[in-house]
Amino acid sequence: MTRKCLAIVLAAGEGKRMRSSRPKVLHQVAGRSMLAHVLDAVGQAGADALAVVVGPGRDDVASEVLHVAPHAKIFVQAERLGTAHAVLAARDALAQGFDDVLVLFADTPLVRPDTFAALRAKLSEGAGVAVLGFEPENPFGYGRLLTDGAGALVAIREQKDASAEELQVRRCNAGLMALDGRRALDWLSRIGNDNAQKEFYLPDAVEVARADGASCALALAPAGEVLGVNDRIQLAQAEAEIQTRLRRAAMANGATLIAPETVFFSHDTVLGADVLVEPHVFFGPGVTVGDNVVIHAFSHLEGATLAQNVAVGPYARLRPGANLAKGAKVGNFVEIKKSEIGEGAKVNHLTYIGDASIGARANIGAGVITCNYDGFLKYRTDIGADAFIGSNCSLVAPVKIGDGALVGSGSVVTRDVQADALAVARGKQMEKPGWAAAFRNKMRALKAAK
Structure with a gap:
């Protein structure tokens, strides 16, 4: 659109029904705040300027606004005297003379950009006000949209102020509005x-x-899209709604979800073509998955990048900074944090890799730990290409294992290992014949004496 648009987002509600010390609009849906969802969607709808109305002393809300939309202007509603009063807190922005003004609510996080655009389209067609409506299963508590015989919108009547006849109207106000x-x-x-x-x-x-002779238009949206969140129950409903969207989008784009209802995505999850996701997988924010990846059941991924042909899990945890190159394999009960796993490398069993780089085709045995933290600082472990780390080894960082090196099982490695070398760092095995039997006899006698 060539028309200039101001979006005013109301984010000053206290949210007492959330029973939370956190502001309601900062509660998350699909890995980001409800406020961020609204700001992102209206930005996609073409808003040229953003004004966000917050409550007094809500620096945390203002900080989130500026993190998501640095160009937004913050306004404070000192007293809570209703929604029109809240919009007028942004009087300075309104006075700048935009063509369109969108009024949105930060606790209504599921409205799509196309819906905002549809409201603006009503203004471009000549309406002075455009209202978003929906038809809930139970209209109790919602303002009713009253129309005349020609179907034009004439008024919105709040539940407490509506007559018995007006309460029979099924079409309700979603709260969102566009104004000339x-x-x-x-x-x-x-x-x-x-x-x-x-x-x-x-x-x-x-x-x-209407008293000024302006026409008022109505746009409709599905009930699930305009769900407002006032308590934890509705927050869960919003999460369910957005997860349904994200699952459908993933499958439409070429991913296979064996049990879609058990997979949870973040708002920014990216899946390549022919990705297979088994049941009970959780994607936190910041995950990008390449083509032909298999993510086995009960895995948890956050802030991770997986190249093509990678296999993960089951029961794997990839934390922020886990980057897996083409063909890498991460198996069951493996945790990886802030580490690069090289092309074709294998980390298959019961292992922790943190602050490390694993070279191409390296094999990390079961029970291996990179000891990366001394209680104060983090240190790196570098493992070269084609290296083989035997089971149950502790690699005490900072340490480097050269290309092609082999570390014997059970070793505690505290010094660098040269390329193609064998390193064994464990106590010498001793054996005392009959010692165990003598010990048991002694302890039985001691126990009997008591």
């Missing part, structure tokens, strides 16, 4: 508080605009 930017400030300033709550309601902009 040239007249929005005037209309919002004329909204009164003659209602049961003595608050200044944003929906009353419809009646004010």
Whole structure:
């Protein structure tokens, strides 16, 4: 669109029903805050400027806004006197004369960019106000969208102020609204508080605009898209809704999910073609998966990059900074953090790799640990290409294992190992014939004496 758009995001609600010390809008859905979802979606819808209204003293909310959208302007609603009052906290932004003004809620995180664009389209077609509506299974508690005989929107009536006849209306207000930017400030300033709550309601902009002869339009969205989150139950519902979207998108783009309902994605998960994901896999933020990767059941991935033809799990944990090159294999009960696993390398069993680099085709045996932390600082372990680390070894960083080197099982390696060398660092085996039997006899006698 060539029309300039201001998006005002209301994020000042206290969210008391969340029973949380964290602001409601910072609670996460699919790995990022509800506020971030809204800011991202409206940005994709073409908003030219963002104004976010926060509560007093909410530096944490303001910080999240600027992290996601550095160009956004922050405004403070000092008193909570209703949604229209909250929008007017951004009076300075409204006064700049945008063509379109979108009013959004930071606790409604699932609205798609296309839906925001549809509201703006109503304004470009000549409407003064465009309202987003939906039809819930149970309309109780929602404002009703009242239309005339021709189907034009004439008013939005809150539940507490609606007549018995108006309460029979099934079409409800989702809260989101678009206004003609040239007249929005005037209309919002004329909204009164003659209602049961003595608050200044944003929906009353419809009646004010109509009194000026402006037309009011209606756009519809599915109920699941406009779900508002006020408590933990609704937060779980929002998570379920977005996970359904993400699973369908993954499968539509060529990934196989054996049991989709058991796989959980982050908002930014990227899967290549012909990826196979077994049941009960969790993707945290920042995971990119290449083509033809297999992720076995009960694996947990976050901040990891997997090249093509990699195999992971079952029961593997990839933490931030885990980068697996083409054909690498990470097996059961393996944890990898901030490490590079080279092409064709194998880390198959019961192993921790942290702050390390594993060369191409290297083999890491069962029970190997890179000892990377001394209680104060982290240190790196470098393992060369084609190296073989035997089972149950501890590699005490900082340490380097050369290309093609072999470390014998049970070794505690504290010094660098040269390329193609054999390193064995373990105590010499002793044997005392009959010692065990004598020990048992002694202890039995001691126990009997007691």
